[in-house]
């Protein structure tokens with residue numbers, strides 16, 4: 707089991723969650739952040755600090771966000787388990803599902 711970041715993070719990327727994670731497993735993509743499911747220890751510290759309630763325990767994901775369990779996991783297909791988000795920094799790109807989402811209108 708793992709915690710999962712879902713749609714409300716896209717294009718917002720508040721990053722309050724990053725400072726709370728004791729194992730540094732919340733990684734930055736271009737349009738959202740992703741939790742590395744093999745590194746997450748289910749501590750839950752990140753979940754209450756997200757201002758838009760983008761973070762859920764995997765079993766508690768609302769139905770409309772159910773695809774985000776795979777979105778978070780598959781983001782790491784290429785990079786695997788880097789072991790420290792702050793050490794490797796932002797990872798260029800996004801999961802294809804996220805990359806294809808329409809951008810919110812600006813101005």
Ligand code: F3S
Nearest residue numbers: 715720721722723756
């Ligand atoms: Fe995203 Fe919320 Fe973290 S908006 S970066 S999941 S604090």
Ligand code: F3S
Nearest residue numbers: 727746747749750752
């Ligand atoms: Fe970190 Fe949140 Fe998991 S704080 S260990 S990503 S539950």
